Amino acid sequence: MIHYSDEVSSALKDNRPVVALESTIISHGLPRPTNKTVALEVEELVRKNGAVPATIAIIDGLVHVGLNSRQLDRVANDEGITKASIRDLPIVTAKKLSAATTVAATSHIAHLAGISIFATGGLGGVHRGAQESWDESADLHSLANIPVMVVSAGAKSILDVAATLERLETLSVPIVGYKTSRFPGFYLADSGFDLEYRVDSPKEIAEMWSARTNLGITSSGMVVANPVVKQMDPVLHATTLANGLKAAEQQSINGKAVTPFLLEYFHSNTDGESLRVNIDIIRSNSALAAQIAAALH
Ligand code: PSU
Ligand code: MN
Numbered sequence: 001m002i003h004y005s006d007e008v009s010s011a012l013k014d015n016r017p018v019v020a021l022e023s024t025i026i027s028h029g030l031p032r033p034t035n036k037t038v039a040l041e042v043e044e045l046v047r048k049n050g051a052v053p054a055t056i057a058i059i060d061g062l063v064h065v066g067l068n069s070r071q072l073d074r075v076a077n078d079e080g081i082t083k084a085s086i087r088d089l090p091i092v093t094a095k096k097l098s099a100a101t102t103v104a105a106t107s108h109i110a111h112l113a114g115i116s117i118f119a120t121g122g123l124g125g126v127h128r129g130a131q132e133s134w135d136e137s138a139d140l141h142s143l144a145n146i147p148v149m150v151v152s153a154g155a156k157s158i159l160d161v162a163a164t165l166e167r168l169e170t171l172s173v174p175i176v177g178y179k180t181s182r183f184p185g186f187y188l189a190d191s192g193f194d195l196e197y198r199v200d201s202p203k204e205i206a207e208m209w210s211a212r213t214n215l216g217i218t219s220s221g222m223v224v225a226n227p228v229v230k231q232m233d234p235v236l237h238a239t240t241l242a243n244g245l246k247a248a249e250q251q252s253i254n255g256k257a258v259t260p261f262l263l264e265y266f267h268s269n270t271d272g273e274s275l276r277v278n279i280d281i282i283r284s285n286s287a288l289a290a291q292i293a294a295a296l297h
Pocket of ligand 2: 135137255256258
């Protein structure tokens with residue numbers, strides 16, 4: 001079912017460190033043409049930090065773990081690329097469609113491929129107003145049900161962060177802050193909420209991952225929350241978010257379109273600031289994930 005790039009296939013065979021990378025960031029999270037440049041740069045960063053990058057996507061119905069330049073180009077530039085969560089995978093593959101994978105779908109495929117660590121930008125979670133809309137990302141369920149560690153800059157600040165943290169607790173998903181005791185909020189280094197546990201090295205994280213296996217906790221994942229170094233101006237963030245949420249409501253945006261709509265709203269209304277922060281986040285998370293992957297070996 002899975003098509004591996006040569007680089008990923010030989011790394012897995014030799015039991016060398018591999019980091020999974022998602023593709024929805026490329027297709028729906030970043031504007032063109034920056035998206036492809038960033039995707040390539042991030043793969044290079046993973047290599048420099050001691051692991052092999054495995055960007056995951058569905059191309060013409062085939063599941064790819066590790067993309068060549070032509071396939072990456074399809075993800076970055078094809079109008080027909082949809083956003084696939086786990087529930088979309090059987091449909092897009094049977095219909096021979098092309099799709100980028102979310103955190104949930106990427107974790108699922110990474111696990112199938114025998115990869116245990118994955119880097120993204122910001123986690124999905126409980127949306128604001130979820131009491132009425134019931135909009136909660138499948139990312140949360142994937143963390144609860146798939147044994148893959150996810151390195152992120154916390155939950156996206158467009159979400160109800162308090163509710164997201166409560167759900168992660170209910171779902172028994174461990175969270176550690178990387179060099180911080182505050183839960184990061186994607187564009188913001190601090191979402192306003194405390195974290196119980198802080199870690200200061202990839203080695204410490206690797207020890208927790210083995211402890212978890214030794215304790216028989218083998219069916220769920222773990223969140224490493226890595227705050228952005230130079231966050232967005234909080235005032236610009238608050239204004240843009242308020243306007244973006246209003247625009248989403250006025251245009252009746254719902255379902256899987258909500259997150260791409262809000263990210264695009266930020267990119268179009270912050271003079272490049274949200275883009276700069278988003279790119280910093282992806283770079284930093286990919287480098288850290290590679291260091292953790294190396295420490296796991
Ligand atoms: N992080 C980013 N940009 C993104 C995403 C994460 O910096 O575009 C994507 C991930 O693929 C994540 C998805 O799984 O947003 C969440 O979408 P939803 O809220 O519809 O579950
Ligand atoms: Mn949703």
